[in-house]
Amino acid sequence: MNTDMASSPGAAPAVEIDHLSHAFGNRRHGRHTAVDDLTLSVRPGECLGLLGPNGAGKTTTIRLVNTLLPIQQGRIRIHGLDVTHHAMKVRRLIGYVPQQLSIEGALTGRENVEWFARLFDIPRSQRAARVESVLEMVDLTDAAERLASTFSGGMVRRLELAQALVNRPAVLVLDEPTVGLDPVARDSVWERVHQMQIEHGMTVIITTHYMDEAEAMCDRVAMMTHGRLAALGAPEELRAAIPGRDGDPATLEDVFRHYARSGLNEDQGGIRNVRAGRRTASRVG
Structure with a gap:
């Protein structure tokens, strides 16, 4: 991407991860360390790719950044706000598109985005204009009154992107957002992300198993294995x-x-990850 903000070496980090560790399980049934002493920072306006095999700790890291899991050890700050002590403020700074689908098929496209606008407490006087703006941004204005259950896979992902963008986040987190999509739909999703980054200097963190996406989108790539940072740098x-x-x-x-x-042979969370990925792919395919 290489936006002006991303290329400014003096800018304070948008995301700071400091000696972060997280484990699942217990002593009786065994514990699995998903994230192991991870230290990483993301510059404002940068697009960082978090890559690695299933079970490397990528999704756990993202859930910790998003305040969806409690911090067990270490610290995360989002634009200077400590995730543990300022969780609600942090949530207002983040937009999130998870691996699993997050739309409600019984609602229209517009209603799905309005629901997220209410969750983020966007003032009622601004809500309609904000919803309309993001629907237009992801090219779903004409389909906004259709039930989301009738959307194609690419439209579903664009609708989820609209949900994530309605609060105008400073940091957008995308966890395998194009899994199961055809190449045209994948390109459509990334075009919208690129547009937002250029227009608003938004910081983006993505996970993907498509290396061409990482090559095209990411200013830097962080390779994870066994919950640790194995390599970091521009592609x-x-x-x-x-x-x-x-x-x-x-x-x-x-x-x-x-x-x-x-x-590759030590993925204790692999079965669950594969099943989740297959469910998502079958629903958007």
């Missing part, structure tokens, strides 16, 4: 740091394989 820097195959320059997929190889 071209990470590609230059490892050898390619058959004498060719390395691709971002080569980088992914290089760092993920040791983590």
Whole structure:
């Protein structure tokens, strides 16, 4: 992306993750450390890709950033606000598109976005204009009065993006937002994200298993394995740091394989992640 804000080295971080750890389970049945002493910062206006195999800790990290899980160890700050002590203020700064679908099929497209506008306590006097603005932004104005259950997969994801953007977040978090979508629908989602970042300097954190998306969208990529940060840098820097195959320059997929190889056999949360991904893909496909 390389917006002006993202390229400003003196800017205070939009997201600061400091020695973050989180485990699931208990001593009796066993504990699984999903995030292990993770330290990472994201600059304002930057697009950061959080990549790694299933079970690497990406989604847990995102849920901790979004205040959906309690902080067990370490600290997260969003534009200077501590997530533990200022959870409600932090939620107002964040827009979130999860892996699992978050729309209500029995409501119209407009009603889905209005619901989120009310959740974010957008003043009633501004609500209608704000909803209309984001529906237009994601090109759903003409379909706004249709039931969301009639939407195609690409339209559903754009509707979820409208929900996430209605509060004009400073930080937009996208957890595998294009899973199950065809290439045209994927491009449509990213065009809207790019537009928002250019117009508002919004900070974006994405997880994806599509390396072409990460290459095109991300200013920097953070590779995670076993809940830890394995590598961090611009895509071209990470590609230059490892050898390619058959004498060719390395691709971002080569980088992914290089760092993920040791983590593929220890995915204690893998079954749940695969099932969730398949459910989402079947519903948007």
